[in-house]
Amino acid sequence: MSTALRKIGLGGITGNRTALFISLGLMVLLLLVPTVLPGYQTLFRTILCFVALAYGWNIIGGYTGYVSFGNMVFFGLGTYCAALLSARGIDNLFADVGLAVVVNAAFAAVVGFPVLRLKGHYFGIATLGTALAVTDIVGNLDIFGGTGGLKVTQVDEAHFAIYYYAAWLVAAGAIAVTFLVARSKLGYAFVAIRENEDAAAVLGISATKYKIIAWAISAAIAGAAGAVYARGNGFVDPSIAFAEDFNVYPIVMTILGGTGTVAGPFVGALILSGVNETLGHTFLKLHSLFFGAVIVLVVLLLPRGLVWLIGLRGGVRTWIKSLQAYKA
Amino acid sequence: MRISDIGMRFGGLWALSEVSFDVERGSVVGLIGPNGSGKTTLMNVISGVYKPTTGEVRYAGKRIADVPAYDVCHLGIARTFQIVKPFASLSTRENVAVGAMYGRNGAKRSTRASFERAQELLEIVGLARVADRPAAELTIPDRKRLEVAKALALDPDVLLLDEVMAGLNATEVEEALELLRDVNRRGVTLIVVEHLMKAIVSISTTIVVLAEGRKIAQGAPSEVLASPQVIEAYLGSRWVKRQEQLKEIEAQRAEAMRIQPPEATA
DSSP states (O other): OHHHHHHTTTTOOOOOOOHHHHHHOOOOOHHHHHHHOGGGGHHHHHHHHHHHHHHHHHHIIIISSSOOOOTHHHHHHHHHHHHHHHHOOOOOOHHHHHHHHHHHHHHHHHHHHHHSSOOOOHHHHHHHHHHHHHHHHHHHOOTTTTGGGGOOOOOOGGGGGHHHHHHHHHHHHHHHHHHHHTSSHHHHHHHHHOOOOHHHHHHTOOHHHHHHHHHHHHHHHHHHHHHHHHHHSSOOHHHHOOOOOOHHHHHHHHHHHHSSSSSHHHHHHHHHHHHHOOOOOOGGHHHHHHHHHHHHHHHOOOTTHHHHHHHHHHHHHHHHHHHHHHHO | EEEEEEEEEETTTEEEEEEEOOOOOTEEEEOOOTTTTTTHHHHHHHTTTOOEEEEEEEEETEEEEGGGGHHHHHHHHOOOOSSOOOTTTBBHHHHHHHHHHHHHGGGGHHHHHHHHHHHHHHHTTGHHHHTBBBBBGGGHHHHHHHHHHHHHHHHHHHEEEEEESSOOOOHHHHHHHHHHHHHHHHHHHHHHEOSSSHHHHOOOOOEEEEEETTEEEEHHHHHHHHHHHHHHHHHOHHHHHHHHHHHHHHHHHHHHHHHHHHHHHH
């Protein structure tokens, strides 16, 4: 992009550039994991799924400002898309991801019509309710294997890296989609809705339409992550597919990194996954305490996330000043 | 644009009743009236924010009340808000660009073209110096300018301006008037709500006066301001009565003079 364009502000709402470049660099490094650190493949595959989930949440929760507590439902449906295809003898990652994207975008659009009319806390509660309802429905239907779950056919162990690369591609795709959205008219519609829905309408933005688009994109990304997770995991049941972790972690990761930025979810996902893994081994259950502490500290001290901190010029004084401005 | 028999009720209160007037293409209609007379309510009805209890606003063959709020600007009607509503986290330029992207000609504009249009408009309204600042940091007069720029970005035929000059100093008011005249010369019809009588008289071709939700006068600025009803609405009935009494006393005195000229007694 030429500097002339940047001068007229065409950088879009991508957030801090330095953070974005660091993230992209790390993302490329992550490609090396299966060859350099084969023992950590499973761990990093899960982290990449969380990266994608965080990006999915960022579209609706970060850019559009609709804080969803139900994105795990899209992840869960994604895992079942792969499981159901596998049960019918179709073992193709592209088919898994394709089906998950289509099913989830459609599901989000249908559920979105009533749910996206709600705002703030009401929207949050409705999404959580939807997620719990879907969990129970799936757990009680035979086609989904009930609470017993479904087996997902895998390739033999020697080729397991394919699942890692698939997860990497989904995460990279999520970053690319977010970047494109943030650079396009679409991203501005989302942010306008977040800032003031009435003012957005006056400027010709149909809030309903763009909220549904945002949620469908969000759901499609989460679904794709679910599909590759299921293949890598080899087994799906309601407690795995709709695990609370897949709901809460992506939100905390995005908030820690910086909502409504392109680099934020990646930064947050990497840091929290790393810390979680280390603490999880040492303290077992205690690491969830750490998550709670992180949420509180971030909300108090870093309301705009780490990415914003990287872009901050002027040191501690500017930071304190902007915190005061944020609270006012 | 035809405004016919508009009534707007909030609970038990009629904020507007039986308000009718036509707006000619290319004219500047000044909408005045004391506080609480229903000016902003009428603006909200015309721009489709409120659905009127009675009557209708017709523009380009459509009833505004039937058009969803986000489509009103696509008909060619744009407005500013008395209480400004900038997108706080976006820059000033981005605020205007959003209008250019989704307004009347937005579908035809690329992101880049929208930003270029935004830059042009910022220069026109005098905000180019703060183009990259977050809108949250703008001063109140600048926020008013931003409202105008956002509305202009929608490429309107009719522009509704709700107190865009409030809080500006004399020089700034003169600049704002010059800007509005310029916009009007380009063929945009203006409907202006303003408290500043001097400003509204100097720019309007027609003035409509509201008082307690009713239209009490309409016409050229000079005749409207001379109308006793308008004076009464603004300065109160006691003032008008006092003026009448004074006039009567004056008349009696003149009469007395006529019957018995002072020279005669001398």
